[in-house]
Amino acid sequence: MTFSIAYSGSMRIAIISDIHGNREALDAALDDIFRRGVDVIVCLGDIVGYGPDPGYCIERIGKETSNVVLGNHDEAVFLPQKSMEFNHVARAAVKWTIRNLDEAHVTYLKNLPRSLSMHDILFIHSAPGDEGRWPYIFSNFEAQMYFSKFKERLAFVGHSHVPGLFSLNPSVTEFNGRDRFIINVGSIGQPRDRDKRLSYGVLDTVAATYENIRLDYDVRTTASKILENGLPVSLAERLFVGR
Numbered sequence: 320m321t322f323s324i325a326y327s328g329s330m331r332i333a334i335i336s337d338i339h340g341n342r343e344a345l346d347a348a349l350d351d352i353f354r355r356g357v358d359v360i361v362c363l364g365d366i367v368g369y370g371p372d373p374g375y376c377i378e379r380i381g382k383e384t385s386n387v388v389l390g391n392h393d394e395a396v397f398l399p400q401k402s403m404e405f406n407h408v409a410r411a412a413v414k415w416t417i418r419n420l421d422e423a424h425v426t427y428l429k430n431l432p433r434s435l436s437m438h439d440i441l442f443i444h445s446a447p448g449d450e451g452r453w454p455y456i457f458s459n460f461e462a463q464m465y466f467s468k469f470k471e472r473l474a475f476v477g478h479s480h481v482p483g484l485f486s487l488n489p490s491v492t493e494f495n496g497r498d499r500f501i502i503n504v505g506s507i508g509q510p511r512d513r514d515k516r517l518s519y520g521v522l523d524t525v526a527a528t529y530e531n532i533r534l535d536y537d538v539r540t541t542a543s544k545i546l547e548n549g550l551p552v553s554l555a556e557r558l559f560v561g562r
């Protein structure tokens with residue numbers, strides 16, 4: 320199901336994804352977003368999973384925006400059988416997350432739509448047209464088959480935790496206001512492109528510009544909370560290297 324967002328005139332949209340219970344990264348990103356003065360914030364899902372502050376992140380996202388779509392780690396909280404496809408570290412984190420959320424948090428996740436559509440832009444966690452299989456798009460080659468699966472000109476995705484710009488026209492390598500693109504905004508709470516800084520995107524629909532923003536945050540605090548809570552050690556280690 321796709322919901323529409325009311326839209327009027329010029330708009331700067333901040334797109335965040337894959338927060339994964341990382342409070343320090345989410346707060347740093349939102350501080351930066353408010354400093355820039357955007358009009359709308361959209362969250363592409365995976366608010367929880369891996370990180371030590373899932374409840375805080377759900378409440379903060381819920382307070383700052385109503386434009387939020389469901390991610391696979393959010394889904395695993397209320398459909399735990401789905402986490403059977405996860406690796407053992409992710410599965411352990413799902414179990415820990417379920418124990419550390421209250422009923423209101425779970426209800427919030429259950430009510431998230433799978434996609435949003437606004438002003439010729441599709442927002443979805445993994446890939447256009449996906450209704451719960453959660454495929455990854457890593458390359459321009461892989462992206463090609465998804466352009467026929469959405470009617471909007473642009474699609475924003477997360478899921479791989481690797482920022483990327485994929486164009487329908489292979490000769491176009493930079494964002495413009497004319498061509499069709501699938502854009503991955505990267506991850507707030509667990510970047511995986513060997514850059515430990517948080518990643519998100521800002522689209523200006525009038526100037527027709529897109530910027531991928533990278534920012535440092537307090538990785539040490541998040542990592543110590545992961546260890547204190549008995550979450551897998553690798554989840555703390557990977558934050559320092561961004562992979």
Ligand code: ZN
Nearest residue numbers: 337365392478
């Ligand atoms: Zn994720």
